[in-house]
Amino acid sequence: MSDTEERRGGLVGYVLLLPAGAWLTLFFVVPLVTLVSTSFYDPAGSLELGYRVTGQVTNYASVLSDYSEQFLRSLGYAATATLVCVLLGYPLAYAIAFKAGRWRNLMLVAVIAPFFTSFLIRTLSWQLILADQGWVVDTLQFLHLLGEDGRLLATPVAVVTGITYNFLPFMVLPLYASLEKIDPRLIEAGSDLYASPFTTFRTVTLPLSLPGLVAGTLLTFIPAAGDYINAQLLGNTRTQMIGNVIQKLFDGGSYPEAAALSVTLMAVIVVLVLAYVRRAGTEDLV
């Protein structure tokens, strides 16, 4: 800590913090509390008639029995997509950090660049790529990896592909950030001590990049679990995710049920994330 920092009092800190802190409290924390209380409303009410607070958990029981399938599917799709993101994102982040040389910044720009075309437009683009008469399906059919009447669009594969694609930068950037901090001499030391490249990777590079890996998985998995755009545009009615259901319930004005589902999703994610972070041993991540 430098002495300049020590001299600065806490009061100025609070003043600087106040506007953003107030905004986040008012429009992030208070809404979450409202969401929880809404989830206990009597579903028989409506916006016009008003709601009765029942204080019962009936909403939770009914949405969980009705939509557990979509729930599990969301978690499954998100987990699969996150795994594929690791498999694709790690080599890319590694290449940028260690092999790109003076092309490093350009490659980093290239990772974020696709972001700048709207999320929805990119997803629609995948609709085109995976379409029944598209070249991907043709190639796969030619290679007999896909049956004559097999298709990709409107299947779980398409949904997971879309999710993977859309959230890949969230994996690559944190991974790159932690790989970039690794001193290349540590890796050289590994090979000087006659460790095979694989052993060096397993015992030196991978553990040192763990914070990035954990951050990347979280930043990919969490938005992926709540996403419904990919399921809607690339899937069919049998690939609906929990986001589709929540959105539909809100559109239909069933606020209490929708709120109960949202709260459940948030709770499940918090539990999963805590378990995962504890397991990965990076509790001081945030």
Place this chain on the structure above:
Amino acid sequence: MSRAGTAPDRRSDRPVRQGGGLGGGLGIQRWGHWLANHLVLGIGLLVLLYMFVPILIVVAMSFNQPASRNSYSFNEFTLRNWANPCEPLGMCDSVLLSVQIGLLATLVATALGTLMAFALVRHRFRGRSVANVFTFLPMASPEIVMGSSLLALFVAGGFAGALGFVTILIAHIMFCLSFVVVTVKARLAGLDPRLEQAAMDLYANEWQTFWRVTFPLVFPGILAAALLSFSLSFDDFIITNLNAGQEVTFPMYVWGAAQRGIPPQINVIGTVMFLTALLLVLLGELNTRRRERA
């Protein structure tokens, strides 16, 4: 990054034991090393290519004259879409709305978020670590949860009929804030405190030190945060869709069009957005290179 600085790095990437490749066994080993060294780069480039395929398709489709309303394949080259970008009813209005909201949300979120970042990095106060976790939370919440809780708040507060520009703006500022704080914080934390001490030693007062030393050094981080905010805001669908009322932002327009048949002009907007952002990033990069050389 300067060329002189990276050239030795590249050399050190190559295997150290390269010199002794006389026997056949070593030749294979050397080849294996070459492969191991370039395999990762190759895979990385392939992944990058994968990331660009959809973008290339968007660019290509912006020059397409579709055969029918629901046809998605490339039919015929045309410049018509570029000549009449605003032809689809309501599309340009939605772009305009998204730009307005994006600019306003960026302005407010960048200002508030920068102040908060300064507080978190430069000041020691009770509850600082709580505030740190607190800013991380919105980034770690699924959009559907944030969107639905905001809607729950607006409905509970009796604003269900008043959803629109203001509610969208409130939501966008909220989710941009965390990203601004994190980006500016990273830049601030990487700042060498000795630079500010040097200014103070040279009899600059705190105000002068801030505006002449600290702020210019942090500015690239603030700029990056603003760019990030704008693209997050411009691109958001899930939260916006829940809180927009009758307003239609560009992503909402695209969503609607996806159900009815997509006008090719959407791809024109997508291409323009992509090129604009790329241009801004490259200009920024050129600027830092020029400064580093000077």
